[in-house]
Amino acid sequence: MxxxxxxxxxxxxxxxxxxxxxxxxxxxxxxEGGVRLEGEVQNFSGERFDLARFRGQPVVVNAWATWCGPCRRELPMLLEQAKAHREIRFVFLNQGEGPEAVRAYLEEARLDMPEAYFDPNSGVIQRWGAQGLPTTYFFDAAGKLVAKHVGELNKEQLLGYLSLL
Missing domain, CATH: 1.20.5 (Single alpha-helices involved in coiled-coils or other helix-helix interfaces)
Structure with missing residues (x-):
């Protein structure tokens, strides 16, 4: 029994x-086909828009926060590569913080971030299946996810991902 x-x-x-x-x-x-470049975010001015507006060119979306150590370490390199690869749009998508906190951090760190956007409730990256910060998403010009990297990126890894775009 x-x-x-x-x-x-x-x-x-x-x-x-x-x-x-x-x-x-x-x-x-x-x-396949599940993650697309779309979702409502806002800019420093508080204007809300859909990330789908960036379709038409390759896009790198870096989900980050000022309190995240690995985010802070990779950010200068990502900003440098954004300037070096102008054919690819780099979107820096802050998670859960407001413009004041981000502005204060950027001033303190002496970083120039022209593409700072906000995902106040982390709704966009939750739909994309984020597993932590930083997470970097690589989209082709049609807005389809090509690659996703969870954790801190180094320059060689980033360049490898950019070559896929």
């Missing part, structure tokens, strides 16, 4: 795990 009960328990556990795995697969935003 205990052999039957063990078999039933194992079968039930396997069914639950299969259902969970299938559920995660079906809701995975990174599946």
């Amino acid at each position: 205990s052999t039957t009960r063990n078999w039933i328990q194992w079968s039930a556990a396997a069914a639950v795990l299969l259902a969970l795995g299938l559920g995660l697969f079906l809701r995975n935003p990174n599946r």
Whole structure:
């Protein structure tokens, strides 16, 4: 009788795990065609718009925050590469902070960030399946996700991703 009960328990556990795995697969935003360059953000002035307006050229979206150490370390290199690769639009998408906090940080760090945007509730990157900060997304000119990097980028990694665009 205990052999039957063990078999039933194992079968039930396997069914639950299969259902969970299938559920995660079906809701995975990174599946083919799932992540697109779109979502409402705002600029320093508070103007709201959809990221889809940037379609038509390759776009790099860097999700970051001023309190994030790895974000702070990679930011100067990303800004430098944005100036060096003007054919690619770099969008710096702050997560959960306001313009005042970002402006104060940029002044303190002496950084010039011409493409600073805000995702106040992190809704855009949650839909894109972000797993932490920093996360950098690489979109082709049609707005389709080509690559995603979770964690701090170094220059060689960034250049490798840019070559895909």
